[in-house]
Structure formats: structure tokens, C-alpha cells
Amino acid sequence: MKLFIASDLHGSLPATQAMLARFEASNADHLILLGDLLNHxxxxxxxxxxxxxxxAEALNTYSNKVIAVRGNCDSEVDQALLQFPITASYAHVLLPQMRLLLTHGHIYNPDNLPPLQSGDALLYGHSHIAVAEYRDDILLFNPGSTTIPRNDGRSSYGLITATECQVRTLDNNELLVSCPIRHKL
Structure with a gap:
């Protein structure tokens, strides 16, 4: 299974279109959106x-592949435009090798971890800074921002496969950061 992860689109149509083109090219099974989708x-x-x-219309084209959580800039009015749910502040995705906790990052983040067990992963956005690293056997993964990047000014997205997680640039698909997936025994 391959997961495509994006966050902090903030209503930018060109950035969303570029992200969706990368999603299509990736052949990922699901599009995970970590909040702040429509408003700046x-x-x-x-x-x-x-x-x-x-x-919203562009994202709705992929509604059957989207798993999304609510960001601090998302509202119930945004939900009225979208054909997939965005009002949950977190979600769990169970993979054969690990549990992913999806959240925006304004509540749960590396400085305020939710209850996780060894081998789990926290996928979050909010900071607009790309991260792919382990802390105490917990994978911390942030795809950065498609629209308002803060790390080095490069818009980005993430990919997770059975063996690796990566953050890549939106413009030329350059690898920014990666780490292996540690499988549970």
C-alpha cells in the first residue's frame, strides 16, 4: 500500500492542482489530507x-480516495463544500506494520504526543515544516505545506510505503527528507 500525504493547502488552487497531479503520478492508494484545506x-x-x-471542487474529484482530518483553519462551512469528511480532529489508520495517528498538529504534535505505542506513527501538519524521523521508536512525519512552506521555502508533500516514508518537493519531486519504516516483530 502507498499513501500520499498533503497538508496546509490553504485554498490555493494552483498548489492543489500541482499536488493532485503528483498524487496521480504516484499511483498511491489513498490521499491523506492533514487539514487547513480551504482557508488561509x-x-x-x-x-x-x-x-x-x-x-474544494478539485479535491472532490478524489473524494473516494481521501482520508482527511480537520485543521485549525477548517470549519463546518468548509465541510459543506467537500464531499468527504473533514470534521474529525484525528483519525487512526491501521497498516499491517504500524498504526498511524493522523492529526493537523495544532493539538497533538511532537511536543504534545497523544498516547502512542512503540512502532506507531504521528502524521501531522500545521508547522509547514517537513519532518521524517523517529523519536523513541515513534515515527514523526510532517509532509510540510503545499502552499505556505516554512522550512526552506519549498512546497512539499509526503509518501509512505511499506518500507519508507519520504517528503518530496511539489515542483520538481526532489527528495527533501526520508526515513525507513521500522516493521514490528
């Missing part, structure tokens, strides 16, 4: 190509 939020500048309605 009060602390962010309005992103290039800001068009929440068209962004």
Missing part, C-alpha cells in the same frame, strides 16, 4: 491562486 487563516497572507470553491 488570519495569520497567513492570502496565497497565490486563492480560490477555496475551486480548490
Amino acid at each position: 487563516g488570519p495569520r497567513n497572507a492570502i496565497p497565490d491562486g486563492y480560490n477555496p470553491v475551486a480548490t
Whole structure:
């Protein structure tokens, strides 16, 4: 199974379209969206190509493949535009080798971990900074932001396979950070 992970689209239609093109090319089984999908939020500048309605329409094309959680900029009004659920603040995905806890990152994050066991993973966004690393046998994974990156100014997305997790640049698909998946015994 291959999972494609994106976060912090913030209503940018060009960034969403680029992300969806990468999703298509990846042949991933599911598109995991870690929140802040349609609105830019009060602390962010309005992103290039800001068009929440068209962004929702583009995402709805893939509604049967989406697993999403709510970000701090998402609201019930956003849910009215989307054909997949986004109102849960977290979700669990069970893989044969590990449990993934999906969240936006404004509540649960590396500084405030939810209850996890050895071998589990926390997938989060919010910080707009790409991360793929283990801390005390817990995988911490953040795909960065498709729209307002803060790490080195490069928009990014993530991939998780049975053996590896990666964060790649949205523009030229360059590998930013990766780490192996540690299988449970």
C-alpha cells in the first residue's frame, strides 16, 4: 500500500492542482489530507491562486480516495463544500506494520504526543515544516505545506510505503527528507 500525504493547502488552487497531479503520478492508494484545506487563516497572507470553491471542487474529484482530518483553519462551512469528511480532529489508520495517528498538529504534535505505542506513527501538519524521523521508536512525519512552506521555502508533500516514508518537493519531486519504516516483530 502507498499513501500520499498533503497538508496546509490553504485554498490555493494552483498548489492543489500541482499536488493532485503528483498524487496521480504516484499511483498511491489513498490521499491523506492533514487539514487547513480551504482557508488561509488570519495569520497567513492570502496565497497565490486563492480560490477555496475551486480548490474544494478539485479535491472532490478524489473524494473516494481521501482520508482527511480537520485543521485549525477548517470549519463546518468548509465541510459543506467537500464531499468527504473533514470534521474529525484525528483519525487512526491501521497498516499491517504500524498504526498511524493522523492529526493537523495544532493539538497533538511532537511536543504534545497523544498516547502512542512503540512502532506507531504521528502524521501531522500545521508547522509547514517537513519532518521524517523517529523519536523513541515513534515515527514523526510532517509532509510540510503545499502552499505556505516554512522550512526552506519549498512546497512539499509526503509518501509512505511499506518500507519508507519520504517528503518530496511539489515542483520538481526532489527528495527533501526520508526515513525507513521500522516493521514490528
